[in-house]
Amino acid sequence: xxxxxxxxxxxxxxxxxxxxxxxxxxxxxxxxxxxxxxxxxxxxxxxxxxxxxxxxxxxxxxxxxxxxxxxxxxxxxxxxxxxxxxxxxxxxxxxxxxxxxxxxxxxxxxxxxxxxxxxxxxxxxxxxxxxxxxxxxxxxxxxxxxxxxxxxxxxxxxxxxxxxxxxxxxxxxxxxxxxxxxxxxxxxxxxxxxxxxxxxxx
Numbered sequence: 288x289x290x291x292x293x294x295x296x297x298x299x300x301x302x303x304x305x306x307x308x309x310x311x312x313x314x315x316x317x318x319x320x321x322x323x324x325x326x327x328x329x330x331x332x333x334x335x336x337x338x339x340x341x342x343x344x345x346x347x348x349x350x351x352x353x354x355x356x357x358x359x360x361x362x363x364x365x366x367x368x369x370x371x372x373x374x375x376x377x378x379x380x381x382x383x384x385x386x387x388x389x390x391x392x393x394x395x396x397x398x399x400x401x402x403x404x405x406x407x408x409x410x411x412x413x414x415x416x417x418x419x420x421x422x423x424x425x426x427x428x429x430x431x432x433x434x435x436x437x438x439x440x441x442x443x444x445x446x447x448x449x450x451x452x453x454x455x456x457x458x459x460x461x462x463x464x465x466x467x468x469x470x471x472x473x474x475x476x477x478x479x480x481x482x483x484x485x486x487x488x489x
Contacts, residue, residue, distance in 0.1 A: 295360040300339065300396035300451065302409055303350040303365060306388040312345040313386065319376070320431050323348070324445045326372040333367065334359040337449040342413050343431040344420060349413040351396075351451065365391050406453045407468065410437065411475040419479075437468055 307313040314320055320343045331338065336359055339351040354361055373386035399405035414426035414434035423429045427438065436448040440461045457467040 294395065295354070295362060296395065296397075297354055297357045299361075300351060300353045300406065301361050302394045302396060302413075303352055303361070303391055304347060304393075305365075305369065305391040306347040308385050308388050310346050310388060313376070314343060314348070315345040317430075321445075322375060322379075323372055324431075326368055326375070328446055329371070330364060330368050331447055334364050336361075336364055337451075338433075338446060339449060339451040340410050340413055340433050340436070341431075341446065341448075342416055342429070342433070344416055344422075349416060351409060351413065353449070353451065361393065403453055403456075404471075406451060407457075407471040408475055408478070410434065410451070410454075410468075411472050415475070415479060438465055 314323065323343055327338070327341065335356040337353040337355060339353055341350045342348065352361060352364065354364075369387055369391065376386055377383060396402060396406050396409065411426075411434075414429075414432050417423050417426055417429035417432060426432060426434050433444045433446065433448045435442040436444060437450060437454055454464055454468060457464040
């Protein structure tokens with residue numbers, strides 16, 4: 288049986304995640320994380336899409352991507368990011384074999400029962416990976432996360448981050464949006480103590 292065909296929808300928001308082979312910490316070094324950011328940046332220049340958030344951990348990553356072109360599908364975008372990075376990593380380390388554990392996983396945000404709640408929780412869920420892993424106590428302090436783009440209008444990140452349209456609908460001004468976004472963080476922190484994002488059913 289062939290691999291299940293991946294659903295591609297122009298204008299859809301995808302929660303993307305993928306792990307290193309055997310869940311090894313192959314992304315642990317800062318310069319390797321920087322290399323991964325560089326590959327993503329090059330892909331942003333090559334293809335048309337919105338990167339709404341990204342976090343790179345030691346053995347996996349999360350991204351939220353909104354596709355904006357019928358030609359540049361999520362499969363095309365992610366195939367380039369993962370394959371180019373794997374080739375460069377293997378070349379640098381004189382290594383052969385797969386870098387990634389599996390095909391990238393994805394969920395389409397617009398299929399959630401409550402799209403607004405799911406999207407905002409998803410942004411915080413991705414950011415709080417660094418806290419759950421014990422790397423930092425506050426997701427704002429993790430270098431390889433773009434969450435501060437939603438908290439600070441002047442925040443500079445190595446990649447172009449497009450704030451999701453649902454965030455933009457939280458208020459009339461950036462301050463109003465951020466205040467509402469922080470309310471969701473408080474709710475999420477309570478939620479985090481007893482549930483995971485998978486409990487937000489589609």
